[in-house]
Amino acid sequence: MALDPSALMGPLWTLLAFVALGILAARGLKVDPRPVATLLIYLIAPVTFFRALVLGGPTPAYLGLTAALFITASLVALCVNILAKRALPAEEGAVLAFSSGTGNTGYFGLPVALVLLPPDGVTLYLFCVLGVTLYEFTVGFYLSARGRFSVRDSLLKILRLPLIYAFLAALAVEAIGIEVPTAVTEALSVFPATYTLLGMMIIGMTLGRVSLRSLDGRFIGACVAVRYVLWPLLMLGVVLALNMAFDLAPELAMALLLVGVVPMAANVVVVAMELGIAPEKGALAVLITTLAAPLVIPLYLGAMLPLVS
Template identity: 75%
Template sequence: MHALDPSALMGPLWTLLAYVALGWLAARRLAIDPRPIATLLIYLIAPLTFFRALTLGGPTPDYLLLTLAAFLVASLLAVAVHRLTRRSFAPQERALLAFSAGTGNTGYFGLPVAMVLLPPEGVTLYLFCVLGITLYEFTVGFYLSARGRFSVAESLAKIVRLPLIYAFLAALVVSGLGLTVPAAAMEGLSVFPATYTLLGMMIIGMTLGRVSLREVDGRFIGACVAVRCVAWPLLALAAVLGLQGLVPLSPELAMAILLLGVVPMAANVVVVAMELGITPAKGAQAVLLTTLAAPLLIPLYLTLMTRLAGL
């Protein structure tokens, strides 16, 4: 593994912030409505991005076990936050907080950092963990978010209509049967990951472009930051220390787990909130704050955590 260089984080950070700024300009100057873009991301771009990543990764039982573990951890943490905040926040805020608790910016921000810190096999381990968190976002996370506004039946109906679930199953079938996706199709799909990143971050800016300072909710933002910047790093460190005591744990997998715990809040918090109409402005504020803090926090956290884990 490579040593952590804080300057390596600046490239991804400024790129993401430039996308946010473009979204802000689009909302302010062009009066673009971000809601159709959120729908496009959820129902078209995300499923195709997910399908491509899985088919390229060549899922094996060991890799899928990582995906399952990440999915379960994210789901359990989100459910726990949802229950613990039932008396502290309004239903829509509670739903958005629960959704954000189970995920992070593991793709847009975390992947460039993983490619700096980890060898190729470590990046593959990290990607299959990310797939588990992404699957959480569009199943358990989406359900918890929808419950902030809709009934149980309506929330389940919305999940059933999400194509990302079927993209995941289709990718498993393709890989399990040894089928080959035509090269022309894979080349066409190669544009979707960058599109997903661009539009996902622009939606944050579009949402912020409609927010005034009077709408800033310090209590909600504080809760989001506490979960992402305190609970997740502690959980990741505990997972590494616990696994080290039970089974031989490779340094690459240990670093991948630690990285999952220190990335900023996920841009998909805003995307899902926009689609469901549950206070996307508050989510955008918290996402932007944790993204701005990431270049300072990630080197500090990873240096301390790797020492504690003996890496």
């Protein structure tokens, strides 16, 4: 299965247009991105997450995939966090630790998955994304908060995050057998698009305030290395190991590889903005990895797919 680089240009230009809108909003309209970040974390993300789980029909196998990605992302972030504490200041280290466990699996990865995968494969990919998202708003949020707050305050901030309760509510709905009315799920269909739009605009709003002093080569280099070296190799190793043990389905192999090659997550900036920890540096790193994606993703997948087929 080959990937045409032109398949990435549509998602890329759409995302960059949203970033440009954010720059215009910050510079021309003087929009403060902090309330937008709060809105994303405490309202839009939980509703989007709940809707995706309810529509996906979480079976034990799908939830096992979600749990596996959550554990993988958390372990990567915890390991990087140990190294980051030694090499970077506290706030930059916290942003790097958070970013190391996640990627732009939703805003960027999902349109690519829709091109590459059949419907069953897209469903597998979505449950991988849910695991990464769950990491972002639990372990990842904690690691970010520790760059500025105490252990107690960091844990309290996690307990206040509604996404955790949205996840539990979706599982309860499925376990009890409650059928969410079609009218409700259709009404909530505006949330995923809003999540993407505002998530990418926040990068632009942050970049609109960036000065040359925010350009930190060591920090950006570390972010790029984790996202485009560590994660592709990790997911390739996972797929090869699973292939030898279980004869992995091609759709699942592609879904896992795609999780490993997407650019940095826009939520790096969202969470950094909410916690007030180096959002400008995070925005620059996200933008650089996003611009590199049309070159990196076809190159990596083209090299890895023959190894796992």
